[in-house]
Amino acid sequence: MSNYPPYLGHKQQFKVNRLTEIGAYIDGGDTEILVPVKYLPQGIRPDDMLDVFIYHDNEGRLIGTTLSPLIEVGEVAALNCVSVTNHGAFMEWGIQRDLFVPFAEQSDEIVEGRKYLVYAYIDEVSGKVVGSTKLxxxxxxxxxxxxxxxxxxxxxxxxxxxGYRVVVDNKHWGMIYYSxxxxxxxxxxxxxxxxxxxREDGRIDLSIKPVGLKRITNSADKLLDLLKNKKRLPIGDKSDPQEIRKQTGLSKKAFKMAAGIxxxxxxIKIGPDSIELV
Incomplete structure (x- = not known):
């Protein structure tokens, strides 16, 4: 397993250690990382903070850019394929370097000029940022x-x-139904x-409209008003539905939704058998 810095494949702030003719060297913890001069804003000085995206150059060295990539590690985005070689496909990345998608990480054959949903991650063998269409x-x-x-x-x-299959927050599968x-x-x-x-299979049913949101919000307001009066209610996630309705006038499902909000x-603080204001 490769040891790679936590900032690899992400854009974040770094302190400028020193300036040279070829660029700025930023503080990468155990090492300094070069940001080429063409990416530097005018007037940059040592000790200034700079927003930088870190990746590997063609020689495998860590390098930084102030350009914003189309995708960072842990994200999913639609990327255009700019070339296909004997080793895999290269996708437009929004920076000087293209994102490599190995053949082993292609769900179907990638064709130059077409767009594909790509997940960016760090390959454990090479330690470099690569892409995958095997979502x-x-x-x-x-x-x-x-x-x-x-x-x-x-x-x-x-x-x-x-309906439509959707990637939710770069982490989960969801579905928008035609209905x-x-x-x-x-x-x-x-x-x-x-x-x-x-859903029980871990997937999420979705809508473009806040369906039922007003009802849920009203339930949350009602529960909050009750707690403002009583400070604490002897009901929780494990309470009997009839007791929940007796205490709040809400069904157990509506109570859990309101309490979650x-x-x-x-x-509030929630216990197995109680709920109270913070």
């Missing part, structure tokens, strides 16, 4: 942590008999969506 290999490895009504960011993957929304989406479109429900806003 299912990299997505859905962690259970989604959302509540119904949550707003998420999505990238449209494609369509099937039921929910009649919008004509295209491969690679970025959309703002709302969580409808979490208030917890996310850090207004």
């Amino acid at each position: 299912s290999k990299h997505l859905g490895n962690l259970p989604p942590q959302y509540n119904p009504g949550d707003k998420v960011s999505g990238v449209v993957y494609g369509r099937n008999d039921f 929910e929304d009649a919008v004509n989406y295209h491969h690679g479109d970025r959309v703002e969506l709302y969580v409808v429900r979490l 208030l917890y996310k806003e850090r207004l």
Whole structure:
């Protein structure tokens, strides 16, 4: 397993250590990293902070650029293929270097001039940033942590008999059903969506409209008002539905949704059998 710095494949702020004729050397922890002079803003000085994206150059050395890449490590984006070689495909990256997608990481044959959804990650063998169109290999490895009504960011993957498959927050698979929304989406479109429900298979049902959000928000307001009066209620996630309805007038499902909203806003503390204001 390669040891690579945590900033590799990400754009973040670095301190400028020194300036030379060829560029600025920034503080990379155990090493200094060159940012070529053509990427430097005018008037840059030692000890200034600079937003830099770190990757490897053609010789395998760490190098920085102030350009913004089309995709960072851990993200999914639609990228155009600029060339195909005997080793794999190269995708437009938005910086001087193209992003390499090995043949082993291609779900289907990549054709020059076409766009594909690509996931960027660090190859454990080479330690370099590479891409993959085998999205299912990299997505859905962690259970989604959302509540119904949550707003998420999505990238449209494609369509099937039921609707549009979507990559949610670069981590999960989701679905917009035709019955929910009649919008004509295209491969690679970025959309703002709302969580409808979490499925048992770890995937997420989505909508472009805040379906039921007003009802959920009203329930949260009602629960908050009750807690402002009583400070604490003897009900929680494991409480009997009838007891929850008796205490709040809400169904257990509506109570959990409302409590989730208030917890996310850090207004309450939730226990197995109690809920109270912070």
